[in-house]
Amino acid sequence: MSVSRLTAAIAAAERALATAGDADFAALADELDAARQGVRDDELQMRAVTLWLRVQERLKQAALDSLARSLPPCPCCRSRDLMIAEHCTFGDLRGVDNHTLRFTMIVCSACGDTRLRCENATELVTDAGFRAVTVPAPAPDGPFR
Numbered sequence: 001m002s003v004s005r006l007t008a009a010i011a012a013a014e015r016a017l018a019t020a021g022d023a024d025f026a027a028l029a030d031e032l033d034a035a036r037q038g039v040r041d042d043e044l045q046m047r048a049v050t051l052w053l054r055v056q057e058r059l060k061q062a063a064l065d066s067l068a069r070s071l072p073p074c075p076c077c078r079s080r081d082l083m084i085a086e087h088c089t090f091g092d093l094r095g096v097d098n099h100t101l102r103f104t105m106i107v108c109s110a111c112g113d114t115r116l117r118c119e120n121a122t123e124l125v126t127d128a129g130f131r132a133v134t135v136p137a138p139a140p141d142g143p144f145r
């Protein structure tokens with residue numbers, strides 16, 4: 001509807017992308033998407049979509065960086081060089097309300113050790129084949145000090 005709103009959204013996204021800082025990229029993406037609705041200028045539309053894609057890439061990278069900071073080194077060989085695949089699904093593993101369970105797969109680049117993290121662990125239910133267990137607390141003088 002408003003060319004000036006879209007122009008402002010484009011300028012804000014360009015400014016944020018030009019910096020290394022952590023702008024609110026989710027809000028910038030939402031504004032680019034909302035502001036371009038109804039605008040009939042093809043060049044502005046192309047700029048907005050291109051920027052929206054760049055903002056999405058920045059959001060993905062920020063999420064990946066955050067995940068990488070939370071991961072311990074490989075439990076087998078202690079390498080810190082890992083490969084990560086997000087949003088993996090496996091066969092017919094389903095959770096609450098038949099939602100598809102999504103996993104993040106973490107593979108050690110050095111030895112191939114593979115770990116999985118369930119992205120929606122609160123949706124795990126026993127009828128999906130999972131059984132709940134609680135591991136014992138480590139002994140105070142055990143190997144986990």
Ligand SMILES: [Zn+2]
Binds near residue numbers: 077108109111112113
């Ligand atoms: Zn390893």
